[in-house]
Amino acid sequence: MSLKSPLRRVTYLGSAKGGSGHWFAQRMSAVALVLLGLWLVAALATMGGASHANVVAWLSSPVAAAFAVLLVLVAAWHAVLGLQVVIEDYVGAKGQRLAVLIVVKFVFAVAAVIGVLAVLRIAFGVAA
Amino acid sequence: MPQFKLPENSRVQPGKTHPAPAGARDVRTFKVYRFDPDSGEKNEVDSTLTFRRSCREGICGSCAMNIDGVNTLACIKATSEIRGDVKIYPLPHMPVIKDLVPDLTNFYAQYASVKPWLQTRTPAPPDRERLQSKDDQEKIDRPSACILCACCSTSCPSYWWNSDRYLGPAALLAAYRWIIDTRDEATGERLDDLEDPFRLYRCHTIMNCAQACPKDLNPAKAIAEIKKMIAERQH
Ligand code: SF4
Ligand code: SF4
Ligand code: FES
Secondary structure (H helix, E strand, C coil), rough: CCCCCHHHEEEEEECHHHHHHHCHHHHHHHHHHHHHHHHHHHHHHHHCCCCHHHHHHHHHHHHHHHHHHHHHHHHHHHHHHHHHHHHHHHCCCHHHHHHHHHHHHHHHHHHHHHHHHHHHHHCCCCCC | CCCCCCCCCHHCCCCCCCCCCCCCCCCCEEECCCCCCCCCCCCCCCCCCCCCCCCCCCCCCCEEEEEHHHHHEEEHHHHHHHHCEEEEECCCCEEEECEEEEEEEEHHHHHHHHCCCCCCCCCCCCCCCCCCCCCHHHHHCCCCHHHCCCCCHHHHHHHHCCCCCCCHHHHHHHHHHHHHCCCCCHHHHHHHHHCCCCCCCCCCCCCCHHHCCCCCCCHHHHHHHHHHHHHHHCC
């Protein structure tokens, strides 16, 4: 039996005065992801049957490389934002919630850097 | 925190049955959830089935319960709308005080936390009420029709998992009602208080709330409007 009043339990630490940035970013990154996805699909569709060298040449053009880097970054960002929502919804214990969140963000940061480096290697001709 | 299993003493087991009197016409089976806090087991009490009710016309909000799998007001739900047995449970995912009576303490505290009253600094005119246009009045007309039955909040998965921090559709609809009231002068403070990953942004527009509301209100839309207003003042 708690001696705290119900209102005290509800108001507790007060508002975080945040969350709208996350909400907005989730929507904007979704729009960006749709556009970048369309670009990727359109580009790949025109290259059906192209040789490895052709695809590498295409990806080393500044515009294609820039879009590819953006795609990697936006995809990772959007995934993190989405997973954060799921974690906050379903991981109840406070310490656990923060720990899972940090691990997820770390994993996606590493994945994003690997993705970007992979594109850059092609763009700068290291991999070719 | 998500809880997918009922506590030991709340698991549903077969209970008592009362056969219809001989010669009865229009017989329907009612299956009613029972919970006796003293014995820790349902179905041992039988002389009194406990539930809240008052107005019997859908205006007090007391008799909200889960009937045939849907949160609704018992007094205006017709048996003829239900095919087969009538299954009756308390509002989902709330602590049960007894039988069909859920503990709504937290729900009411959340309502109180949004300060559901007019806040102004400008004194009221000495000789008349505060005025607002007909159009502005109509904006608060529908949200004001909420009877705080809790059908919406207790149908909301986000509320099930995080009701200690998420305010839920009913309290947020009430907050919205005061945010859009053109006579109120605390709109900014009200938005400040709501801008929180848990208080407000747990709503993912699942729309269970609008589906459940026996007064045909749309808390999901009100919540979306609140989010838009908060975004508006950033851009
Ligand atoms: S729309 Fe929001 S408040 Fe309504 S049921 Fe869904 S998550 Fe809950
Ligand atoms: S919005 Fe509808 S369901 Fe929710 S508390 Fe008000 S009347 Fe009940
Ligand atoms: S008894 Fe008042 S709403 Fe049902």
